[in-house]
Amino acid sequence: MDFNTELKNRIERTEGIITKYLPKEEGYGGRVTEAMNYSFMAGGKRIRPMLMIETHILCGGDGRLIAPFMAAIEMIHTYSLVHDDLPAMDGDELRRGKPSAWKQYDEAMAVLAGDGLLNYAAETALMAFDLAEDELDTTFVAEAMKLLFYHSGINGMIGGQCADVEAGKSPDVSPEQLIYIYKNKTAALIRASMDIGALLGGVDDDTLIAIDRAAYNIGIAFQIQDDILDVTSTEEELGKPIGSDDKNNKTTYVTVNGLDASAAEVERLSNEALDILKGFEVRNEFLEELVSSLIGRKA
Amino acid sequence: MDFNTELKNRIERTEGIITKYLPKEEGYGGRVTEAMNYSFMAGGKRIRPMLMIETHILCGGDGRLIAPFMAAIEMIHTYSLVHDDLPAMDGDELRRGKPSAWKQYDEAMAVLAGDGLLNYAAETALMAFDLAEDELDTTFVAEAMKLLFYHSGINGMIGGQCADVEAGKSPDVSPEQLIYIYKNKTAALIRASMDIGALLGGVDDDTLIAIDRAAYNIGIAFQIQDDILDVTSTEEELGKPIGSDDKNNKTTYVTVNGLDASAAEVERLSNEALDILKGFEVRNEFLEELVSSLIGRKA
Numbered sequence: 001m002d003f004n005t006e007l008k009n010r011i012e013r014t015e016g017i018i019t020k021y022l023p024k025e026e027g028y029g030g031r032v033t034e035a036m037n038y039s040f041m042a043g044g045k046r047i048r049p050m051l052m053i054e055t056h057i058l059c060g061g062d063g064r065l066i067a068p069f070m071a072a073i074e075m076i077h078t079y080s081l082v083h084d085d086l087p088a089m090d091g092d093e094l095r096r097g098k099p100s101a102w103k104q105y106d107e108a109m110a111v112l113a114g115d116g117l118l119n120y121a122a123e124t125a126l127m128a129f130d131l132a133e134d135e136l137d138t139t140f141v142a143e144a145m146k147l148l149f150y151h152s153g154i155n156g157m158i159g160g161q162c163a164d165v166e167a168g169k170s171p172d173v174s175p176e177q178l179i180y181i182y183k184n185k186t187a188a189l190i191r192a193s194m195d196i197g198a199l200l201g202g203v204d205d206d207t208l209i210a211i212d213r214a215a216y217n218i219g220i221a222f223q224i225q226d227d228i229l230d231v232t233s234t235e236e237e238l239g240k241p242i243g244s245d246d247k248n249n250k251t252t253y254v255t256v257n258g259l260d261a262s263a264a265e266v267e268r269l270s271n272e273a274l275d276i277l278k279g280f281e282v283r284n285e286f287l288e289e290l291v292s293s294l295i296g297r298k299a
Numbered sequence: 300m301d302f303n304t305e306l307k308n309r310i311e312r313t314e315g316i317i318t319k320y321l322p323k324e325e326g327y328g329g330r331v332t333e334a335m336n337y338s339f340m341a342g343g344k345r346i347r348p349m350l351m352i353e354t355h356i357l358c359g360g361d362g363r364l365i366a367p368f369m370a371a372i373e374m375i376h377t378y379s380l381v382h383d384d385l386p387a388m389d390g391d392e393l394r395r396g397k398p399s400a401w402k403q404y405d406e407a408m409a410v411l412a413g414d415g416l417l418n419y420a421a422e423t424a425l426m427a428f429d430l431a432e433d434e435l436d437t438t439f440v441a442e443a444m445k446l447l448f449y450h451s452g453i454n455g456m457i458g459g460q461c462a463d464v465e466a467g468k469s470p471d472v473s474p475e476q477l478i479y480i481y482k483n484k485t486a487a488l489i490r491a492s493m494d495i496g497a498l499l500g501g502v503d504d505d506t507l508i509a510i511d512r513a514a515y516n517i518g519i520a521f522q523i524q525d526d527i528l529d530v531t532s533t534e535e536e537l538g539k540p541i542g543s544d545d546k547n548n549k550t551t552y553v554t555v556n557g558l559d560a561s562a563a564e565v566e567r568l569s570n571e572a573l574d575i576l577k578g579f580e581v582r583n584e585f586l587e588e589l590v591s592s593l594i595g596r597k598a
Contacts, residue, residue, distance in 0.1 A: 028479045029458025031465060036453070083414060088387070088406035107387035108464050111410070112457055115382060118414060119452040122421050126448065129441045135434055138441070142428045149425065153418040154335070158411055159328025165407050166330060180327045 003289045010286065014046045014053065014070065021071035021124050035105045035113035036120065039082050040075065043096040048073045048189055050290065051218075052197040055211060058277065058284040059201025065137060068128040069144055069196050072121040076152045077189055079117035080161070082110055089165070122149075144196045151192035160184025173251035179220070182253070187219025194218075214276040221269035221295045224262050227252035231259065270295045302588045309585065313345045313352065313369065320370035320423050334404045334412035335419065338381050339374065342395040347372045347488055349589065350517075351496040354510060357576065357583035358500025364436060367427040368443055368495050371420040375451045376488055378416035379460070381409055388464070421448075443495045450491035459483025472550035478519070481552070486518025493517075513575040520568040520594045523561050526551035530558065569594045 001009075022040060025033040049070035056066050085092040085100035086107060093103045102110035125148060128141040150156060163181045167173045194215035198208050230245045231254055245252050254262045270292070277288055300308075321339060324332040348369035355365050384391040384399035385406060392402045401409035424447060427440045449455060462480045466472045493514035497507050529544045530553055544551050553561045569591070576587055 023453055027458065028462035028465065028476050029453055029483065030461075032457060032461035033453050079414075083410050086387070086410060088385070088401075088410055102387075109461070111382050111385060111387055112461050112464070114414070115378075115417060116453050116457045116461075118417055119448055119457060122444070122448040123452055126441065126445050129445075135437075138434075138437055142425065142437070142441070145421070146425050146428075149418055149421040153422055154322055154328055154332050154415050158331060158415045158418060159326060162329075162331035162408070162411055162415075163327035165411070166327065177327050184328065 018071040048193040052193040054287040055197030061201030072125040075121035079114040082114040151188040156188030182223040190219035191215040214273040217269040217273040317370040347492040351492040353586040354493040354496030360500030371424040374420040378413040382413040450487040455487030481522040485522040489518035490514040513572040516568040516572040
């Protein structure tokens with residue numbers, strides 16, 4: 001089977017797992033649940049839950065505890081988009097070709113839907129305790145929750161969002177600040193995904209550290225590749241306007257380091273990540289191809 | 300010692316416990332943490348963590364696991380105020396006499412600060428696992444987290460917020476919808492507070508159900524009393540404009556049932572709650588006085 005057919009199959013399988021956790025739309029508070037589910041089902045490639053389960057498979061996991069975490073990380077990713085699209089933030093009216101949550105509902109409901117998704121991510125992850133069969137499982141679930149909320153919070157995604165908002169107001173963005181933003185806004189949830197997959201696979205500490213390193217590289221490379229595509233891609237390939245960074249005078253890895261050095265850094269980060277993933281006795285070739293496609297992507 | 304002096308002491312003691320959990324303001328994402336801490340420290344009577352610890356004491360708890368949950372519930376209460384004050388929601392420029400978060404910072408930072416507080420509430424509650432001394436403790440912490448996020452989510456506070464927003468757009472609010480809003484917007488976090496206090500005190504199921512009943516009554520009575528004060532109090536006593544419900548054509552328990560029936564319902568709910576709290580072998584008289592003051596309050 002070729003990679004794209006396999007990818008389509010695995011996205012469908014992932015959707016099948018995570019959509020089981022969507023809340024029911026009922027009662028006088030049903031509209032916020034409707035807005036949450038609307039945003040969750042608006043599409044997307046389910047990259048984070050897919051990276052989680054594929055890393056879990058690579059690490060020899062049996063999948064017993066992981067499903068709630070796959071749903072939870074996608075809820076967290078979705079809430080960040082719902083709040084990011086608000087007029088108070090980016091003010092985007094479209095998300096994946098559909099009206100963003102605040103356009104489809106209203107601003108108040110989009111604020112509440114984002115809150116609801118983050119809160120429900122906690123409720124969903126907590127369901128993993130009911131799947132635990134012994135004390136060791138319980139410890140794994142608690143540790144996985146710590147990873148999830150550490151990387152999604154002020155020391156991760158939210159910290160990155162904040163730094164990004166601050167950078168947008170400033171004419172000077174230092175290279176350190178730029179890497180801080182990439183590390184936290186983009187790489188943090190990738191790290192949470194792959195780290196949780198590995199942790200629940202029962203790996204030792206050294207392996208967990210190696211997977212975390214690979215995830216960090218993938219996250220940073222993904223973001224730099226995004227900057228490169230904004231300069232080199234066409235609107236047809238990318239499916240969204242190109243040159244927007246230049247138009248907005250945005251400091252990116254490419255504006256700081258140039259195209260060649262950026263491409264070389266993507267290459268270096270990817271090779272290091274793939275070397276780690278290829279170092280396992282039983283390899284997961286789909287995961288390797290997924291990572292390559294994420295980083296080497298045309299769109 | 301009279302109640303007000305004792306209250307002041309216990310508020311200070313509660314602040315001492317919960318402020319230990321505030322995150323450090325550091326790094327490029329430090330501004331969101333600053334906005335979180337600004338909102339958390341803007342005052343307030345710390346009613347929820349106080350109800351939690353006092354219920355815990357009533358139930359014979361030793362306080363070993365409760366501190367992170369006291370901080371977490373106050374973070375959740377604070378985030379709900381930060382988002383509620385946003386122009387997209389109520390648009391309040393003042394909160395306890397100080398600029399609300401979006402006025403002090405900006406709207407983007409207030410959205411992120413609210414998200415950051417909710418996320419950090421999860422991180423804080425998870426710290427309780429590190430305090431667990433055995434398997435039973437671990438189970439208690441997981442169950443307490445389930446209570447916390449159930450009552451703060453779509454089946455609790457967020458559901459109530461949603462119904463309240465919807466009610467604000469409608470000329471007709473049914474009595475059932477009104478009670479739904481009171482139950483979820485106000486009573487849910489009171490229930491989470493007292494239920495967690497009791498659970499971590501190691502009570503049996505019947506006692507937990509009784510405490511939950513008391514908490515529900517206190518939450519509803521508190522909200523009806525709020526409606527009564529909006530009609531009967533003076534601006535000096537209340538410290539905020541009176542008659543606002545009438546001016547906004549807001550449906551309240553008082554507009555539906557009248558002042559006398561409202562006062563009688565507060566009386567009935569309070570008596571039932573206090574009877575439950577007084578039914579313990581070793582009583583917590585401060586908790587009884589606290590509840591009485593919350594419900595019978597002039598402001």
